[in-house]
Amino acid sequence: MPLQNIIGLSREELITHFQAHQIPKFRVQQVWNWVYHHGVTNFDRMLNISAAMRQQLQEVFVIERPQIATSQVSNDGTQKWLLRFNDNQEAETVHIPEVDRGTLCVSSQIGCTLTCKFCHTGTQTLVRNLTSAEIVGQMMVARDVFGEWPSPVGNRHVSNIVMMGMGEPLYNYENVKKALLIIMDNEGICLSRRRITLSTSGVVPMMQRCGEEIGVNLAVSLHAVRNDVRDHLVPLNKKYPVEDLLDACRHYPGASNSRRITFEYVMLKDVNDSNADAKELLRLIRGIPAKINLIPFNPWPGSTFECSSAMRIEEFASIIQRAGYPSPVRTPRGQDILAACGQLKSASERQRKSKLVEAGTPMAAA
Structure with missing residues (x-):
């Protein structure tokens, strides 16, 4: 055995x-x-x-960690690791250094359950869910790289986690939950739940459980304010439309002005970036403690979208800010090594289902 x-x-x-x-x-x-x-x-x-x-x-x-298959460092200091697991499948993890923090972007799946049109990961079909060991292992590998053992009390290279890497975390809920509870345990890695953000494309039935059982910050990949546009950009919207998603956000446990829900909104030229879109966004989020992260589109090989102009993004942000919502424009990081938001992808391919069953590997429900 x-x-x-x-x-x-x-x-x-x-x-x-x-x-x-x-x-x-x-x-x-x-x-x-x-x-x-x-x-x-x-x-x-x-x-x-x-x-x-x-x-x-x-x-x-x-006591086994994932292995670093390749490591790349961007000219802005962002690091990307391609991690290899025991079955030789691979996923990517990214570390983003900032002045006051270091954020680790963690993957939950190899490939992705979803097929969001603007996302490079979405072009890779789901290979399999990551296990709790493989999710925790990403954090531990980063700690190894930066020599942060024993767990430091003060400043850390890895001070924050965002579940925004490859995959949809809420379609691998049990493994993600187990991993994050281990990471938050105060007698081990000891990372506060306030320093962890889980991003979902809108798996509405799981959002309440996430808030109650894990209690981390929530980010929602919104990206459009009309169902017809979001149906195209985020096909999951056909199952859980905008109205249902926003209702789940209103009832997310723990959401408050001090713990706002983050709405992620990728800026796509002539698709979702008009003043009318900004005003409709304000109408949709009324009553939700929220901030809006505007993400300039990060191109990847084969993508057909263009990023909105800097002037268009600035005007869109101004409309949101004048209504009293924080609306930072995310600075692209790691673009030169395809480590920016929406650019992650590995070369892993899905095995035959029989092999996955033999290996005891859980698959996500689409």
Whole structure:
């Protein structure tokens, strides 16, 4: 039997595994601290555990991260890692350094369930969901790169997480939930839920659960204010139209003026960038504690859209701001290495379904 990876297991699962192998329950806390606070990669470094117990652990478990297949650094300091998993499938993770923070853009799927027309990832069919271990592993790899073990208390290179990489997080909900709860655990990586943002294209039935069970900040990939336009840009809209999506946002647990819902809006020339679009956007979000992130379209090979002009984006933003909503224009980062918003894609291909079933790999429901 293959060894069980400890990374990605919840505390409850770890207790169950330990009990099955006659390992005392109190060892869970020790191992958890070594893995997630100190970032160790082998049991021999767990110095408060006896040599005999470390040997027993090694016979059952491994501590395994994804491997960095390639690493690229943009001329603006953004880093992109192509991470390879045990089945040789790959996904991309991006680190964006800023003056007051460092944000890690984390993937939840290899490929994507959705086919958003302006997004490079959407041109890659879904290969599979990432496991909780593979999601947590992205954070741990970044910590490895920056030498941030043990978990630092003060300034961090990785101070924030956005679930905005490859995939739709709410179509891999259980694995995303488990991973984020591990990352937020205050006896390990210890990242505050206020520093984590989950982005969804609008999987309406899962939004309430996300707020109640994970409690992280919510970002919604809106991108259009009329159903006909959004049906084209974000085909998921045909299932959960704008009105239903905005209603779910109004009822998102924890949303307030101090924890606003972020609406992401990619600026596409002559598609969704008119003054009338801006005014309709204001009407739609009335009563929702919100900010609007305007994203200049980042081109990718084969894309047919053009970015709105700087003047058009400025006018659109002004309409939103005059109504009292924050409306920052996102500065493109990592464009030269295809690491900017909407540019991520890997070369992984979907295996035959029979192989995925044999491997026990969960697939997302479209």
